[in-house]
Amino acid sequence: MTIxxxxxxxxxxxxxxxxxxxxxxxxxxxxxxxxxxxDVLIRLSVPSVTLVSGxxxxxxxxxxxxITPPYNSIEQxxxxxxxxxxxxxxxxxSEKKLTALLGDYQEHLDPVEETxxxxxxxxxxxxxxxGACVGKLVDVLDENVSFTPPRLEMASSPxxxxxxxxxxxxxxxxxxxxxxxxxxxxxxxYFFLITNEESxxxxxxxxxxxxxxx
Amino acid sequence: MxxxxxxxxxxxxxxxxxxxxxxxxxxxxMTSHSCFGPNEIIGRSLxxxxxxxKNNRFLRNCQSVLTFGNLAFFPFDPYxxxxxxxxxxxxxxxxxxxxxxxxxxxxxxxxxxxxxxYVSVRDMTEAASQQEKLIQLTQLDPLTGAYNRRxxxxxxxxxLYRFKRYHRPFSVVMIDIDHFKNINDQHGHLFGDxxxxxxxxxxxxxxxxxxxxxxxGGEEFCCxxxxxxxxxASALAEKFRNLIAGxxxxxxxxxxxxxxxxxxxTVEEDMDSVEAVLKKPDDALxxxxxxxxNKMVIAA
Numbered sequence: 001m002t003i004x005x006x007x008x009x010x011x012x013x014x015x016x017x018x019x020x021x022x023x024x025x026x027x028x029x030x031x032x033x034x035x036x037x038x039d040v041l042i043r044l045s046v047p048s049v050t051l052v053s054g055x056x057x058x059x060x061x062x063x064x065x066x067i068t069p070p071y072n073s074i075e076q077x078x079x080x081x082x083x084x085x086x087x088x089x090x091x092x093x094s095e096k097k098l099t100a101l102l103g104d105y106q107e108h109l110d111p112v113e114e115t116x117x118x119x120x121x122x123x124x125x126x127x128x129x130x131g132a133c134v135g136k137l138v139d140v141l142d143e144n145v146s147f148t149p150p151r152l153e154m155a156s157s158p159x160x161x162x163x164x165x166x167x168x169x170x171x172x173x174x175x176x177x178x179x180x181x182x183x184x185x186x187x188x189x190y191f192f193l194i195t196n197e198e199s200x201x202x203x204x205x206x207x208x209x210x211x212x213x214x
Numbered sequence: 215m216x217x218x219x220x221x222x223x224x225x226x227x228x229x230x231x232x233x234x235x236x237x238x239x240x241x242x243x244m245t246s247h248s249c250f251g252p253n254e255i256i257g258r259s260l261x262x263x264x265x266x267x268k269n270n271r272f273l274r275n276c277q278s279v280l281t282f283g284n285l286a287f288f289p290f291d292p293y294x295x296x297x298x299x300x301x302x303x304x305x306x307x308x309x310x311x312x313x314x315x316x317x318x319x320x321x322x323x324x325x326x327x328x329x330x331x332y333v334s335v336r337d338m339t340e341a342a343s344q345q346e347k348l349i350q351l352t353q354l355d356p357l358t359g360a361y362n363r364r365x366x367x368x369x370x371x372x373x374l375y376r377f378k379r380y381h382r383p384f385s386v387v388m389i390d391i392d393h394f395k396n397i398n399d400q401h402g403h404l405f406g407d408x409x410x411x412x413x414x415x416x417x418x419x420x421x422x423x424x425x426x427x428x429x430x431g432g433e434e435f436c437c438x439x440x441x442x443x444x445x446x447a448s449a450l451a452e453k454f455r456n457l458i459a460g461x462x463x464x465x466x467x468x469x470x471x472x473x474x475x476x477x478x479x480t481v482e483e484d485m486d487s488v489e490a491v492l493k494k495p496d497d498a499l500x501x502x503x504x505x506x507x508n509k510m511v512i513a514a
Contacts, residue, residue: 030282033281033282036277036281037274037277037278037281038274093375093379096375096379102270102271103270104271114372115292116291116292117292119291119292120271120292120293123287123289123292124271124274124275127275127278127284127285127286127287128274128275128278128282128284128286130284131278131279131282131283131284131285131286132278132281132282132284134284135281135282135283135284136282138283139282139283142326144283144322144326146285147284147285149285149287149289149317150287
Protein backbone atom coordinates (compact mmCIF):
# COMPACT_ATOMS: atom_id res chain seq x y z
CA MET A 1 0.00 0.00 0.00
CA THR A 2 1.21 3.50 -0.72
CA ILE A 3 1.01 5.71 2.29
CA UNK A 4 1.04 8.77 0.19
CA UNK A 5 3.99 11.04 -0.03
CA UNK A 6 1.27 13.65 -0.53
CA UNK A 7 -0.18 12.78 2.81
CA UNK A 8 2.65 14.67 4.46
CA UNK A 9 1.71 17.68 2.39
CA UNK A 10 -1.99 17.27 3.04
CA UNK A 11 -1.68 16.46 6.73
CA UNK A 12 1.22 17.26 9.01
CA UNK A 13 2.26 14.80 11.71
CA UNK A 14 0.49 16.95 14.27
CA UNK A 15 -2.70 17.01 12.20
CA UNK A 16 -2.57 13.24 11.76
CA UNK A 17 -2.23 12.88 15.49
CA UNK A 18 -5.24 15.18 16.06
CA UNK A 19 -7.18 13.20 13.46
CA UNK A 20 -6.47 9.98 15.34
CA UNK A 21 -7.48 11.61 18.61
CA UNK A 22 -10.74 12.94 17.17
CA UNK A 23 -11.59 9.47 15.88
CA UNK A 24 -10.76 7.94 19.27
CA UNK A 25 -13.03 10.42 21.05
CA UNK A 26 -15.86 10.09 18.52
CA UNK A 27 -15.90 6.32 18.46
CA UNK A 28 -15.46 6.18 22.24
CA UNK A 29 -18.51 8.43 22.69
CA UNK A 30 -20.42 6.31 20.20
CA UNK A 31 -19.78 3.10 22.16
CA UNK A 32 -21.23 4.44 25.41
CA UNK A 33 -24.44 5.64 23.80
CA UNK A 34 -24.80 2.63 21.51
CA UNK A 35 -24.93 0.43 24.59
CA UNK A 36 -27.88 2.45 25.91
CA UNK A 37 -29.79 2.33 22.64
CA UNK A 38 -29.46 -1.31 21.76
CA ASP A 39 -28.92 -2.50 25.32
CA VAL A 40 -25.81 -4.48 24.42
CA LEU A 41 -22.21 -3.90 25.31
CA ILE A 42 -20.28 -3.18 22.12
CA ARG A 43 -16.52 -3.00 21.86
CA LEU A 44 -14.92 -0.96 19.08
CA SER A 45 -11.21 -1.40 18.50
CA VAL A 46 -9.00 1.68 18.44
CA PRO A 47 -9.74 3.17 15.00
CA SER A 48 -6.93 2.73 12.52
CA VAL A 49 -6.64 5.92 10.46
CA THR A 50 -4.74 6.02 7.16
CA LEU A 51 -4.52 8.31 4.18
CA VAL A 52 -4.73 6.27 1.04
CA SER A 53 -5.04 6.85 -2.69
CA GLY A 54 -8.01 5.67 -4.74
CA UNK A 55 -5.81 3.31 -6.75
CA UNK A 56 -4.56 1.56 -3.61
CA UNK A 57 -7.89 1.54 -1.91
CA UNK A 58 -9.15 -1.91 -2.92
CA UNK A 59 -5.86 -3.64 -2.11
CA UNK A 60 -5.69 -1.81 1.20
CA UNK A 61 -9.20 -2.96 1.99
CA UNK A 62 -8.56 -6.57 1.06
CA UNK A 63 -5.52 -6.62 3.37
CA UNK A 64 -7.61 -5.35 6.26
CA UNK A 65 -10.50 -7.79 6.08
CA UNK A 66 -9.87 -11.10 7.77
CA ILE A 67 -13.31 -12.58 7.17
CA THR A 68 -13.64 -14.71 4.07
CA PRO A 69 -16.62 -14.11 1.78
CA PRO A 70 -19.50 -14.63 1.44
CA TYR A 71 -20.51 -12.11 4.06
CA ASN A 72 -23.19 -9.53 4.68
CA SER A 73 -22.21 -6.02 3.65
CA ILE A 74 -23.93 -2.73 4.28
CA GLU A 75 -23.05 0.47 2.44
CA GLN A 76 -24.21 3.95 3.29
CA UNK A 77 -23.22 7.47 2.19
CA UNK A 78 -23.25 10.66 4.18
CA UNK A 79 -23.08 14.22 2.93
CA UNK A 80 -22.66 17.72 4.24
CA UNK A 81 -19.43 19.62 4.72
CA UNK A 82 -18.02 16.19 5.47
CA UNK A 83 -18.78 13.81 2.60
CA UNK A 84 -18.07 10.16 2.57
CA UNK A 85 -19.04 6.62 2.71
CA UNK A 86 -19.41 3.89 5.31
CA UNK A 87 -19.37 0.17 4.76
CA UNK A 88 -19.67 -2.60 7.22
CA UNK A 89 -18.97 -6.29 7.00
CA UNK A 90 -20.77 -8.88 9.07
CA UNK A 91 -19.84 -12.57 8.69
CA UNK A 92 -22.39 -14.94 7.19
CA UNK A 93 -24.67 -16.17 9.98
CA SER A 94 -24.51 -12.86 11.86
CA GLU A 95 -27.98 -11.98 10.52
CA LYS A 96 -29.50 -14.68 12.70
CA LYS A 97 -27.54 -13.63 15.77
CA LEU A 98 -28.47 -9.97 15.24
CA THR A 99 -32.14 -10.93 14.87
CA ALA A 100 -31.89 -12.75 18.20
CA LEU A 101 -30.02 -9.81 19.76
CA LEU A 102 -32.86 -7.43 18.82
CA GLY A 103 -35.37 -9.86 20.31
CA ASP A 104 -36.96 -10.66 16.97
CA TYR A 105 -35.91 -14.31 16.65
CA GLN A 106 -38.86 -16.71 16.47
CA GLU A 107 -38.83 -20.46 15.94
CA HIS A 108 -40.84 -22.14 13.16
CA LEU A 109 -41.06 -19.01 11.06
CA ASP A 110 -41.94 -19.03 7.41
CA PRO A 111 -38.56 -18.68 5.60
CA VAL A 112 -39.74 -15.55 3.78
CA GLU A 113 -40.71 -13.94 7.09
CA GLU A 114 -37.44 -15.09 8.65
CA THR A 115 -35.40 -13.48 5.84
CA UNK A 116 -37.46 -10.31 6.25
CA UNK A 117 -36.58 -10.15 9.95
CA UNK A 118 -32.90 -10.85 9.25
CA UNK A 119 -32.70 -8.11 6.62
CA UNK A 120 -34.39 -5.75 9.06
CA UNK A 121 -31.90 -6.58 11.81
CA UNK A 122 -28.86 -6.00 9.56
CA UNK A 123 -30.23 -2.73 8.16
CA UNK A 124 -31.19 -1.44 11.59
CA UNK A 125 -27.93 -2.33 13.33
CA UNK A 126 -25.90 -1.06 10.35
CA UNK A 127 -27.78 2.23 10.33
CA UNK A 128 -27.42 2.73 14.07
CA UNK A 129 -23.68 1.93 13.95
CA UNK A 130 -23.22 4.43 11.09
CA GLY A 131 -25.32 7.02 12.89
CA ALA A 132 -23.33 6.56 16.08
CA CYS A 133 -19.83 6.69 14.57
CA VAL A 134 -20.39 9.36 11.91
CA GLY A 135 -22.86 11.25 14.11
CA LYS A 136 -20.39 11.47 16.97
CA LEU A 137 -17.54 12.41 14.62
CA VAL A 138 -19.43 15.38 13.16
CA ASP A 139 -20.72 16.23 16.63
CA VAL A 140 -17.15 16.50 17.94
CA LEU A 141 -16.36 18.74 14.96
CA ASP A 142 -19.58 20.75 15.49
CA GLU A 143 -21.20 19.91 12.17
CA ASN A 144 -24.24 18.00 10.83
CA VAL A 145 -24.52 15.57 7.94
CA SER A 146 -27.32 13.79 6.11
CA PHE A 147 -27.41 10.07 5.28
CA THR A 148 -28.62 7.89 2.42
CA PRO A 149 -30.56 4.72 3.26
CA PRO A 150 -28.33 1.68 3.90
CA ARG A 151 -27.83 -0.71 1.00
CA LEU A 152 -27.62 -4.32 2.11
CA GLU A 153 -26.16 -7.28 0.30
CA MET A 154 -26.61 -10.60 2.06
CA ALA A 155 -24.25 -13.54 1.60
CA SER A 156 -22.27 -11.84 -1.17
CA SER A 157 -18.69 -11.26 -2.21
CA PRO A 158 -18.69 -7.52 -2.85
CA UNK A 159 -16.10 -6.10 -5.21
CA UNK A 160 -16.15 -2.71 -3.47
CA UNK A 161 -16.55 -1.15 -6.88
CA UNK A 162 -19.05 1.38 -5.50
CA UNK A 163 -16.65 3.00 -3.06
CA UNK A 164 -13.96 2.93 -5.71
CA UNK A 165 -16.24 4.72 -8.17
CA UNK A 166 -17.05 7.30 -5.55
CA UNK A 167 -13.44 7.85 -4.59
CA UNK A 168 -11.78 7.92 -8.00
CA UNK A 169 -8.33 6.55 -8.82
CA UNK A 170 -6.50 9.81 -8.30
CA UNK A 171 -8.18 10.87 -5.08
CA UNK A 172 -6.73 10.81 -1.61
CA UNK A 173 -9.07 9.68 1.11
CA UNK A 174 -9.04 9.23 4.85
CA UNK A 175 -9.78 5.61 5.62
CA UNK A 176 -10.82 4.71 9.15
CA UNK A 177 -11.17 1.09 10.12
CA UNK A 178 -12.51 -0.28 13.36
CA UNK A 179 -13.46 -3.79 14.40
CA UNK A 180 -16.62 -4.10 16.41
CA UNK A 181 -17.70 -6.87 18.71
CA UNK A 182 -21.10 -7.29 20.31
CA UNK A 183 -20.00 -8.66 23.64
CA UNK A 184 -21.72 -11.84 24.85
CA UNK A 185 -23.33 -12.37 21.46
CA UNK A 186 -20.38 -13.70 19.45
CA UNK A 187 -20.93 -11.13 16.70
CA UNK A 188 -18.03 -9.24 15.24
CA UNK A 189 -17.31 -7.37 12.05
CA TYR A 190 -15.63 -4.43 10.38
CA PHE A 191 -16.65 -0.82 10.06
CA PHE A 192 -14.91 1.39 7.47
CA LEU A 193 -15.39 5.11 7.15
CA ILE A 194 -14.05 6.79 4.02
CA THR A 195 -14.15 10.53 3.51
CA ASN A 196 -13.68 11.86 0.00
CA GLU A 197 -11.06 14.31 -1.19
CA GLU A 198 -13.40 17.31 -1.28
CA SER A 199 -13.84 16.95 2.47
CA UNK A 200 -10.12 17.02 3.29
CA UNK A 201 -9.78 20.79 3.43
CA UNK A 202 -12.87 21.16 5.58
CA UNK A 203 -11.56 18.32 7.77
CA UNK A 204 -8.21 20.03 8.30
CA UNK A 205 -9.92 23.26 9.25
CA UNK A 206 -12.35 21.50 11.58
CA UNK A 207 -9.45 19.69 13.29
CA UNK A 208 -7.74 23.00 14.00
CA UNK A 209 -10.95 24.53 15.32
CA UNK A 210 -11.35 21.47 17.54
CA UNK A 211 -7.82 21.89 18.93
CA UNK A 212 -8.33 25.58 19.62
CA UNK A 213 -10.80 24.59 22.34
CA UNK A 214 -7.92 23.20 24.43
CA MET B 215 -42.84 31.75 0.25
CA UNK B 216 -45.16 30.00 2.67
CA UNK B 217 -43.50 26.61 3.13
CA UNK B 218 -46.44 25.25 5.11
CA UNK B 219 -48.51 25.33 1.89
CA UNK B 220 -45.80 23.31 0.15
CA UNK B 221 -45.71 20.80 2.99
CA UNK B 222 -49.50 20.54 2.97
CA UNK B 223 -49.75 19.76 -0.74
CA UNK B 224 -46.62 17.66 -1.23
CA UNK B 225 -47.13 14.05 -2.31
CA UNK B 226 -45.42 12.71 0.81
CA UNK B 227 -46.60 12.33 4.36
CA UNK B 228 -44.83 14.60 6.84
CA UNK B 229 -45.34 14.68 10.58
CA UNK B 230 -43.29 15.88 13.51
CA UNK B 231 -43.34 14.91 17.16
CA UNK B 232 -41.44 16.00 20.26
CA UNK B 233 -39.31 14.00 22.69
CA UNK B 234 -42.49 12.91 24.50
CA UNK B 235 -43.89 11.59 21.20
CA UNK B 236 -46.58 14.28 21.12
CA UNK B 237 -47.52 15.16 17.54
CA UNK B 238 -46.61 18.73 16.57
CA UNK B 239 -47.31 18.74 12.84
CA UNK B 240 -49.46 16.59 10.55
CA UNK B 241 -49.53 17.52 6.87
CA UNK B 242 -52.28 17.27 4.24
CA UNK B 243 -51.06 13.94 2.85
CA MET B 244 -51.20 12.35 6.33
CA THR B 245 -54.71 13.73 6.80
CA SER B 246 -55.99 12.42 3.48
CA HIS B 247 -54.49 8.93 3.88
CA SER B 248 -55.18 8.41 7.59
CA CYS B 249 -58.46 8.70 9.47
CA PHE B 250 -57.18 11.66 11.46
CA GLY B 251 -56.95 15.40 10.86
CA PRO B 252 -54.48 17.81 12.45
CA ASN B 253 -57.10 19.11 14.88
CA GLU B 254 -57.54 15.65 16.35
CA ILE B 255 -53.94 14.48 16.50
CA ILE B 256 -51.76 17.56 17.16
CA GLY B 257 -50.87 17.79 20.83
CA ARG B 258 -51.73 14.14 21.45
CA SER B 259 -49.39 11.16 21.79
CA LEU B 260 -48.58 9.46 18.49
CA UNK B 261 -49.18 6.12 20.24
CA UNK B 262 -52.82 7.03 21.04
CA UNK B 263 -53.45 6.89 17.30
CA UNK B 264 -50.82 4.35 16.21
CA UNK B 265 -50.34 1.90 19.10
CA UNK B 266 -48.48 -0.41 16.70
CA UNK B 267 -45.55 2.04 16.86
CA LYS B 268 -45.03 1.50 20.57
CA ASN B 269 -42.51 -1.26 19.95
CA ASN B 270 -38.80 -1.67 20.63
CA ARG B 271 -37.73 -1.14 17.02
CA PHE B 272 -39.51 2.20 16.56
CA LEU B 273 -38.47 3.49 19.99
CA ARG B 274 -34.86 2.32 19.50
CA ASN B 275 -34.58 4.10 16.16
CA CYS B 276 -36.14 7.31 17.52
CA GLN B 277 -33.66 7.17 20.39
CA SER B 278 -30.81 6.74 17.91
CA VAL B 279 -31.91 9.83 15.95
CA LEU B 280 -32.35 11.86 19.16
CA THR B 281 -28.88 10.78 20.37
CA PHE B 282 -26.77 10.77 17.20
CA GLY B 283 -28.73 13.08 14.88
CA ASN B 284 -28.70 10.42 12.17
CA LEU B 285 -31.59 9.35 9.95
CA ALA B 286 -33.48 6.12 10.64
CA PHE B 287 -34.85 4.33 7.61
CA PHE B 288 -37.82 2.01 7.39
CA PRO B 289 -37.90 0.85 3.74
CA PHE B 290 -41.00 -1.08 2.57
CA ASP B 291 -38.72 -4.07 2.13
CA PRO B 292 -38.49 -5.41 4.82
CA TYR B 293 -40.73 -3.23 7.04
CA UNK B 294 -43.89 -2.98 4.82
CA UNK B 295 -45.26 0.09 6.65
CA UNK B 296 -45.20 2.16 9.84
CA UNK B 297 -48.61 3.83 9.58
CA UNK B 298 -51.44 1.43 8.71
CA UNK B 299 -53.28 3.07 5.79
CA UNK B 300 -55.52 1.73 3.06
CA UNK B 301 -53.69 1.34 -0.26
CA UNK B 302 -55.01 3.41 -3.14
CA UNK B 303 -54.85 3.21 -6.93
CA UNK B 304 -54.20 0.26 -9.20
CA UNK B 305 -52.46 -1.91 -6.62
CA UNK B 306 -54.94 -1.63 -3.78
CA UNK B 307 -56.21 -5.18 -4.26
CA UNK B 308 -52.73 -6.69 -3.84
CA UNK B 309 -51.98 -5.43 -0.32
CA UNK B 310 -54.05 -5.02 2.82
CA UNK B 311 -52.02 -1.96 3.82
CA UNK B 312 -50.24 0.75 1.86
CA UNK B 313 -46.56 -0.21 1.53
CA UNK B 314 -44.39 2.65 2.79
CA UNK B 315 -40.82 3.81 2.97
CA UNK B 316 -40.42 6.02 6.01
CA UNK B 317 -37.52 8.11 7.25
CA UNK B 318 -37.13 9.57 10.73
CA UNK B 319 -34.83 12.57 11.09
CA UNK B 320 -33.82 15.16 13.70
CA UNK B 321 -35.14 18.73 14.03
CA UNK B 322 -32.80 21.11 15.84
CA UNK B 323 -33.31 24.45 17.59
CA UNK B 324 -31.15 27.54 17.17
CA UNK B 325 -28.62 26.06 19.64
CA UNK B 326 -28.31 23.00 17.38
CA UNK B 327 -29.98 20.82 20.02
CA UNK B 328 -32.32 18.12 18.74
CA UNK B 329 -35.74 19.02 20.08
CA UNK B 330 -38.08 16.95 17.95
CA UNK B 331 -38.23 14.41 15.16
CA TYR B 332 -39.84 14.40 11.74
CA VAL B 333 -41.11 11.42 9.78
CA SER B 334 -41.53 11.36 6.02
CA VAL B 335 -43.86 8.69 4.61
CA ARG B 336 -43.79 7.67 0.93
CA ASP B 337 -46.32 5.42 -0.73
CA MET B 338 -44.32 2.52 -2.24
CA THR B 339 -47.22 0.18 -2.99
CA GLU B 340 -46.55 0.17 -6.74
CA ALA B 341 -42.84 -0.58 -6.23
CA ALA B 342 -43.72 -3.33 -3.73
CA SER B 343 -46.09 -4.89 -6.25
CA GLN B 344 -43.42 -4.90 -8.94
CA GLN B 345 -40.88 -6.34 -6.53
CA GLU B 346 -43.31 -9.08 -5.54
CA LYS B 347 -43.75 -10.04 -9.19
CA LEU B 348 -40.00 -10.09 -9.75
CA ILE B 349 -39.50 -12.31 -6.72
CA GLN B 350 -42.11 -14.73 -8.03
CA LEU B 351 -40.39 -14.77 -11.41
CA THR B 352 -37.04 -15.61 -9.87
CA GLN B 353 -38.22 -18.05 -7.18
CA LEU B 354 -41.06 -20.01 -8.72
CA ASP B 355 -41.32 -22.55 -11.50
CA PRO B 356 -43.68 -20.85 -13.99
CA LEU B 357 -45.52 -24.04 -15.00
CA THR B 358 -46.25 -25.67 -11.66
CA GLY B 359 -46.13 -22.72 -9.24
CA ALA B 360 -43.76 -24.77 -7.04
CA TYR B 361 -40.39 -23.27 -6.10
CA ASN B 362 -37.62 -23.62 -8.68
CA ARG B 363 -34.33 -25.47 -8.27
CA ARG B 364 -32.44 -22.34 -7.19
CA UNK B 365 -34.93 -21.69 -4.39
CA UNK B 366 -34.62 -25.33 -3.33
CA UNK B 367 -30.85 -24.93 -2.95
CA UNK B 368 -31.43 -21.80 -0.85
CA UNK B 369 -33.96 -23.53 1.42
CA UNK B 370 -31.69 -26.55 1.98
CA UNK B 371 -28.76 -24.27 2.88
CA UNK B 372 -30.99 -22.40 5.34
CA UNK B 373 -32.20 -25.62 6.94
CA LEU B 374 -28.68 -27.03 7.09
CA TYR B 375 -27.53 -23.88 8.90
CA ARG B 376 -30.41 -24.19 11.37
CA PHE B 377 -29.64 -27.88 11.88
CA LYS B 378 -25.92 -27.29 12.50
CA ARG B 379 -26.43 -24.31 14.77
CA TYR B 380 -29.68 -25.00 16.60
CA HIS B 381 -30.00 -28.78 16.06
CA ARG B 382 -33.40 -28.31 14.41
CA PRO B 383 -34.20 -31.40 12.31
CA PHE B 384 -35.59 -31.40 8.80
CA SER B 385 -36.51 -34.05 6.28
CA VAL B 386 -36.62 -34.30 2.52
CA VAL B 387 -39.13 -36.08 0.28
CA MET B 388 -38.24 -36.71 -3.37
CA ILE B 389 -41.19 -37.33 -5.67
CA ASP B 390 -41.20 -38.67 -9.22
CA ILE B 391 -44.32 -39.20 -11.35
CA ASP B 392 -44.30 -42.76 -12.66
CA HIS B 393 -44.12 -43.39 -16.43
CA PHE B 394 -44.39 -39.69 -17.19
CA LYS B 395 -42.67 -40.13 -20.55
CA ASN B 396 -45.49 -42.47 -21.61
CA ILE B 397 -48.09 -39.89 -20.51
CA ASN B 398 -46.43 -37.25 -22.68
CA ASP B 399 -46.02 -39.65 -25.62
CA GLN B 400 -49.59 -40.99 -25.48
CA HIS B 401 -51.53 -37.82 -24.61
CA GLY B 402 -49.27 -34.98 -25.72
CA HIS B 403 -47.13 -32.43 -23.88
CA LEU B 404 -50.01 -30.08 -23.06
CA PHE B 405 -51.73 -32.93 -21.23
CA GLY B 406 -48.42 -33.72 -19.50
CA ASP B 407 -48.19 -30.09 -18.39
CA UNK B 408 -51.70 -30.32 -16.89
CA UNK B 409 -50.63 -33.42 -14.95
CA UNK B 410 -47.56 -31.63 -13.57
CA UNK B 411 -49.65 -28.60 -12.54
CA UNK B 412 -52.32 -30.74 -10.83
CA UNK B 413 -49.81 -32.91 -8.98
CA UNK B 414 -47.95 -29.81 -7.76
CA UNK B 415 -51.15 -28.03 -6.67
CA UNK B 416 -52.49 -31.12 -4.98
CA UNK B 417 -49.34 -31.48 -2.85
CA UNK B 418 -49.12 -27.74 -2.09
CA UNK B 419 -52.74 -27.68 -0.89
CA UNK B 420 -52.17 -30.63 1.42
CA UNK B 421 -49.09 -29.68 3.41
CA UNK B 422 -48.12 -27.17 6.10
CA UNK B 423 -47.28 -23.63 4.99
CA UNK B 424 -43.83 -24.16 6.54
CA UNK B 425 -42.97 -26.93 4.04
CA UNK B 426 -41.41 -26.04 0.68
CA UNK B 427 -42.26 -27.87 -2.52
CA UNK B 428 -39.87 -27.34 -5.44
CA UNK B 429 -39.77 -28.69 -8.97
CA UNK B 430 -36.45 -30.53 -9.06
CA GLY B 431 -36.51 -31.12 -12.79
CA GLY B 432 -38.83 -32.68 -15.41
CA GLU B 433 -41.44 -34.72 -13.56
CA GLU B 434 -39.46 -34.77 -10.30
CA PHE B 435 -40.32 -32.69 -7.22
CA CYS B 436 -38.60 -32.23 -3.90
CA CYS B 437 -40.27 -31.24 -0.65
CA UNK B 438 -38.33 -29.75 2.30
CA UNK B 439 -39.98 -30.37 5.65
CA UNK B 440 -38.56 -28.17 8.45
CA UNK B 441 -38.95 -29.41 12.04
CA UNK B 442 -39.98 -32.86 10.80
CA UNK B 443 -38.50 -36.25 11.65
CA UNK B 444 -38.47 -39.37 9.47
CA UNK B 445 -41.81 -40.59 10.84
CA UNK B 446 -43.57 -37.30 10.01
CA ALA B 447 -41.93 -37.13 6.58
CA SER B 448 -42.91 -40.67 5.64
CA ALA B 449 -46.50 -39.99 6.76
CA LEU B 450 -46.63 -36.94 4.48
CA ALA B 451 -45.08 -38.90 1.58
CA GLU B 452 -47.73 -41.62 2.01
CA LYS B 453 -50.44 -38.92 2.06
CA PHE B 454 -49.03 -37.47 -1.18
CA ARG B 455 -48.87 -40.94 -2.74
CA ASN B 456 -52.56 -41.56 -2.02
CA LEU B 457 -53.54 -38.08 -3.20
CA ILE B 458 -51.74 -38.49 -6.53
CA ALA B 459 -53.09 -42.02 -7.06
CA GLY B 460 -56.57 -40.55 -6.51
CA UNK B 461 -56.24 -37.88 -9.20
CA UNK B 462 -58.12 -38.53 -12.43
CA UNK B 463 -57.41 -36.68 -15.68
CA UNK B 464 -59.59 -36.61 -18.77
CA UNK B 465 -57.88 -37.07 -22.13
CA UNK B 466 -59.32 -37.59 -25.61
CA UNK B 467 -58.83 -41.32 -25.05
CA UNK B 468 -60.76 -41.26 -21.75
CA UNK B 469 -59.88 -41.01 -18.03
CA UNK B 470 -56.20 -41.28 -17.09
CA UNK B 471 -54.86 -42.15 -13.65
CA UNK B 472 -51.31 -41.67 -12.51
CA UNK B 473 -49.04 -42.74 -9.66
CA UNK B 474 -45.82 -41.46 -8.17
CA UNK B 475 -42.84 -42.87 -6.28
CA UNK B 476 -41.25 -41.37 -3.18
CA UNK B 477 -37.86 -41.36 -1.46
CA UNK B 478 -37.70 -40.07 2.12
CA UNK B 479 -34.73 -39.14 4.32
CA THR B 480 -33.96 -36.96 7.27
CA VAL B 481 -30.91 -34.78 7.85
CA GLU B 482 -27.90 -36.35 9.53
CA GLU B 483 -24.81 -34.96 11.26
CA ASP B 484 -22.42 -35.85 8.43
CA MET B 485 -24.40 -33.98 5.76
CA ASP B 486 -22.47 -30.82 4.97
CA SER B 487 -23.76 -29.80 1.57
CA VAL B 488 -26.90 -29.53 -0.52
CA GLU B 489 -25.73 -32.52 -2.58
CA ALA B 490 -25.21 -34.63 0.54
CA VAL B 491 -28.71 -33.75 1.80
CA LEU B 492 -30.31 -34.74 -1.52
CA LYS B 493 -28.34 -37.96 -2.09
CA LYS B 494 -30.13 -40.16 0.47
CA PRO B 495 -33.73 -39.37 -0.55
CA ASP B 496 -32.66 -39.58 -4.20
CA ASP B 497 -31.18 -43.06 -3.64
CA ALA B 498 -34.37 -44.09 -1.81
CA LEU B 499 -36.45 -42.78 -4.71
CA UNK B 500 -34.35 -44.83 -7.10
CA UNK B 501 -35.09 -47.94 -5.03
CA UNK B 502 -38.82 -47.11 -5.08
CA UNK B 503 -38.70 -46.78 -8.87
CA UNK B 504 -36.75 -50.01 -9.41
CA UNK B 505 -38.84 -52.06 -7.01
CA UNK B 506 -42.24 -51.57 -8.58
CA UNK B 507 -43.14 -47.84 -8.40
CA ASN B 508 -46.20 -46.25 -6.69
CA LYS B 509 -44.44 -46.71 -3.37
CA MET B 510 -42.51 -44.86 -0.74
CA VAL B 511 -39.02 -45.95 0.37
CA ILE B 512 -37.35 -44.63 3.48
CA ALA B 513 -33.58 -44.09 3.19
CA ALA B 514 -31.49 -46.67 4.97
